[in-house]
Amino acid sequence: MNLHEYQARDILKRHGIPVPDGEVAESPAEARAIAQRLGGKVVVKAQVHAGGRGKAGGVKLAANADAAAAQASQILGMTIKGLTVHKVLVTPAADIASESYVGIIVDRASQRPVLMVSAAGGIDIEEVAATTPERIHRVAIDPRYGLLPHQALGLALRLYRDVGQARSAAGIMGNLYAACYAVGASLVEINPLVATPDGNILALDAKLVIDDNELDRRPEIAALRDASAEAPSEVQARQAGLTFIKLEGSVACCVNGAGLAMATMDLVQFYGGAPANFLDIGGSSNPQKVVAALRIITADPHVKAILFNIFGGITRCDDVANGIVQATQQFPLHVPLVIRLTGTNEAEAVRILTAAGFPALTDMDEAVQQAVARARAA
Amino acid sequence: MSVFIDQGTRLLVQGITGRDGSFHTRQMIGYGTKVVAGVTPGKGGQLFDGVVPVFDTVADAVRDTRANTAVIYVPAAVAASAIYEAADAGLGLIVCITEGIPVLDMTKVLPYLHERGARLIGPNCPGLISPAQSKVGIIPGNICKPGRIGVVSRSGTLTYEIVHQLSTHGFGQSTCIGIGGDPLIGTHFTHCLSAFQADPETDAVVMIGEIGGTDEQQAAEFVAKGMTKPVIGFIAGQTAPPGRRMGHAGAIISGSSGTAAEKMAAFARAGIAVMKRPADVAPLLRERL
Numbered sequence: 001m002n003l004h005e006y007q008a009r010d011i012l013k014r015h016g017i018p019v020p021d022g023e024v025a026e027s028p029a030e031a032r033a034i035a036q037r038l039g040g041k042v043v044v045k046a047q048v049h050a051g052g053r054g055k056a057g058g059v060k061l062a063a064n065a066d067a068a069a070a071q072a073s074q075i076l077g078m079t080i081k082g083l084t085v086h087k088v089l090v091t092p093a094a095d096i097a098s099e100s101y102v103g104i105i106v107d108r109a110s111q112r113p114v115l116m117v118s119a120a121g122g123i124d125i126e127e128v129a130a131t132t133p134e135r136i137h138r139v140a141i142d143p144r145y146g147l148l149p150h151q152a153l154g155l156a157l158r159l160y161r162d163v164g165q166a167r168s169a170a171g172i173m174g175n176l177y178a179a180c181y182a183v184g185a186s187l188v189e190i191n192p193l194v195a196t197p198d199g200n201i202l203a204l205d206a207k208l209v210i211d212d213n214e215l216d217r218r219p220e221i222a223a224l225r226d227a228s229a230e231a232p233s234e235v236q237a238r239q240a241g242l243t244f245i246k247l248e249g250s251v252a253c254c255v256n257g258a259g260l261a262m263a264t265m266d267l268v269q270f271y272g273g274a275p276a277n278f279l280d281i282g283g284s285s286n287p288q289k290v291v292a293a294l295r296i297i298t299a300d301p302h303v304k305a306i307l308f309n310i311f312g313g314i315t316r317c318d319d320v321a322n323g324i325v326q327a328t329q330q331f332p333l334h335v336p337l338v339i340r341l342t343g344t345n346e347a348e349a350v351r352i353l354t355a356a357g358f359p360a361l362t363d364m365d366e367a368v369q370q371a372v373a374r375a376r377a378a
Numbered sequence: 379m380s381v382f383i384d385q386g387t388r389l390l391v392q393g394i395t396g397r398d399g400s401f402h403t404r405q406m407i408g409y410g411t412k413v414v415a416g417v418t419p420g421k422g423g424q425l426f427d428g429v430v431p432v433f434d435t436v437a438d439a440v441r442d443t444r445a446n447t448a449v450i451y452v453p454a455a456v457a458a459s460a461i462y463e464a465a466d467a468g469l470g471l472i473v474c475i476t477e478g479i480p481v482l483d484m485t486k487v488l489p490y491l492h493e494r495g496a497r498l499i500g501p502n503c504p505g506l507i508s509p510a511q512s513k514v515g516i517i518p519g520n521i522c523k524p525g526r527i528g529v530v531s532r533s534g535t536l537t538y539e540i541v542h543q544l545s546t547h548g549f550g551q552s553t554c555i556g557i558g559g560d561p562l563i564g565t566h567f568t569h570c571l572s573a574f575q576a577d578p579e580t581d582a583v584v585m586i587g588e589i590g591g592t593d594e595q596q597a598a599e600f601v602a603k604g605m606t607k608p609v610i611g612f613i614a615g616q617t618a619p620p621g622r623r624m625g626h627a628g629a630i631i632s633g634s635s636g637t638a639a640e641k642m643a644a645f646a647r648a649g650i651a652v653m654k655r656p657a658d659v660a661p662l663l664r665e666r667l
Contacts, residue, residue: 106481108561108591108628111488130634143485184480213480213627217455243625247617258559258625259533259588262614266638267655269617278618280625283534311535311542313504313518343518343538364539365657 001210004047006089007224008206012190015179017172019203022091031072034090035065041093044071049229050081051124058085061093086228094204099192100159101125102173104141104180112140113180115147115173117155121192147177160195168201169193183221184214233296240292242281249274250304250375252297252335254290256281256315264309264368273372276303283314290323291330298333304378305336307371309364312343321349325356336374340367380508380553381528381573381580382471382499383447387512390415390436390445390469392452392460394426398475399451402516403430406449409519411512415439436467447471449505449514454478457501461487465496472564473514474500481627484562491564498564502627504534504556517541517554525550527663528574530567531586532559532593532626536614539656540586547660552580559626561590567597575605582608582667584659585650587641589615590629594641598648608666611645612653613638 003011006024013019021038024047025031035042046058053059058080062068072088079085099121107114116138120128128135137158139151152170160166172193180188187209194204215222227235237244243258247265251273255261258280265275277297281289297306310320320341327333340361341349353360361367389406393399394416403426407413415433416426422434433439436448448464450457450473457476464472472491479487479501491498499506505515510524521538523545531537537556544551555570557563567585574580583605587594594613601609616638618624620631631637645652651662 106485106561108593109596111562112485113482126634142489143482144489181482184482186481211480211482211627212623213454213478214482216478217480245619245622245624247619255535257533257535258629259531259536259586259614260539262588262618262624262629263536263539263612263656265617266614270655275617278622278624311538313535313538314516315535342542343521365655 001212001215001225002049003208003210003224004049004087004226005045005206006047006087008208009203011179011183011208012176012203012206015175015182017175017179017203018201019206020091020094022089024087024089025072026076026087028069028073028076031088031090032065032069035062035068038090038092042068042090043093044068044075045089045091046075046078046080046085047087047089048080048083048085050083053080056080083229094194094202095197096194097197098195101128101189101191102169102176102193103187103189103191104176104185105187107140110140112142113177114138114140115151115155115177117159119159125189125191141177147174162199165195165199165201172201172203183208184211184218185209186211233299237279237296241289242279242293242296244296245278246300247275247277248302249276250302251371252276252300252303252306253309254279254281254293254297254306255309256283256311260309260311264307264364267364267368268307268372271369271372273375276300281315287319287323287326290320291327294324294327294333295331298331298335303335305338305371305375306333307367308337308339308341309367310341310343312341312346316345317341317343317349318345318352321352324358325352328356335378338367338371338374340364380511381570381577382553382555383506383508383512383514385511387447387514388412388414388443388445389514390417390439390443390448392417392436392448392450392464394418394430394432395421396451400426402451405519406513409513411514414443415445436463436469440467440469445469447514448473450474450476452476458483458487461498462490465491465494470496472496472498473503473505474498475503475505475515477502479560481560481562484560488562488564499555500558500563502560503558504537506553506555508553509551515556517556521545522554523550525552526579526581527551528570528577528580528583529554529586530570530574530583531556532588532628533586533614536656537586540584540612540659543656543659544584549660549663552577559628561628567593568600571597571600571605571609575607580607582610582663585609585611587611587613588626588629589613589618589624589631589638590636592636595644598644598650601650602648609650610653610659610662610666611650612656612659613641613645
């Protein structure tokens, strides 16, 4: 789960990391009031789950409170990478002497959290990694002992010659590591970490991604989810216990298991079609989940055919068949349905589907080819 | 023969009285797995289905039954703790089926296991099966056939699809291993490839990967350097968009790394026969064997 910048800032602040003053506004009037309180020049920043906000015109400087209101009215409601901006963060415009990058990510290869820093701050770290990898310094942290003081200071000295500044930055890194475990982050970044002309070190922008598996035990973090920043179909799917990702194609896929779901999408492409979505109905799927899945899929006007691919293990094919039949009784399907199921209770499923007038296939390739052909004919 | 589990496997089930645990324990017993103990705190002294003794702790169970392998079906909130307990009781092989363990918990679990010399398979995996010998986990026994092909995969149902293709086309399996779909897992492709290479009763290996991470690239390097047996590879997620978690917590393309194309190219460079679709597995095996 992604957090907004203002939410990430709050978390860092609670963990003792210095961040500039600032508040969130949902209207130009609110932005004006915040700018008035802050005084002087401010920055108005769009709060959306998308990178490249600055390039898209979502980050603007304002000389005074009236200008802040004007900028806020421009930014609120604008669309960045398909996402509408509902909130802006108003912060004082900081004077900057230097910009760095500090981040922690769990590294799959070393199986440890890795602290990364770079003096090339303010730009996308992936770009730095691709073009000048020697400018990124990192240390893998042993979680049994945590981030050790010499590790943090060693990296901080890569960013600052002044040892006082380096000590401040090392302190921030220690707090960032603590925050990471405290909130269950899979990624946390300060970009940029800035030095001001008077020598202070501040986190000017923050990014926090929470491991979805942490949300059950951290209700206070789960409550930070901003459903308005996600596709409505994906919110609906999550509430129904499904994993759904909308894509641009015309063949909707309804599959049990993430690996098989991906392989099904790939096979749709292999046979010349384009998948409309990723959808995993999960392991022990009851008929209700299938109904919910069909409701979400059929709401997409680009869908020209629906393909079910079920390999029954824990998932019972008859449960899926019952779900399909129940769904068609509750709302009409305007697009053709191609059903492949094999495995647990396959015979019962075929009986249920045949009685309801749906042919059932057992071969994956044959089903995908049919679905692609049906979508093309539509 | 087979790898990791065989007729000598004496299995202990953590969470034996739970909904998933009880269902799959019956399936495993039905398949012929020697299930010697179950553990559910507070239910020690009971008999599961009148046959399997239930203990309060893993340590008690191991002492009384000489169990050598644990399988975990407990809820995500207590799954990391179940792995610690199994390792503490001295079990050498721990298979964790449970999905949803936070990755930061795994950063602590894995060094703990390493210090005790325990092998973890999973988490978030379907387990493993050595057909006609032993099944630990949830892979449906009826789709497998005993034979000489090793299968290793990050997925569940996709593995069933490919195993089904193998069995239907006359290729039985020595062992099928689901290593799990999480970013941090205990047993990687390389460990399994190395075990299959050393197993005299495995002739070839089918490796099923997916987008995210670099495990497949490391596996490809291992194949190029250390394997004489033919390897057939598949990568799921060619049509996956970057930056989105495709169900499995580990299946995410970050930036330009972890893509299917990159992994398939690494396979091809290492001399691995690359499947374009699941149905290619049998023809490619016939070609290579």
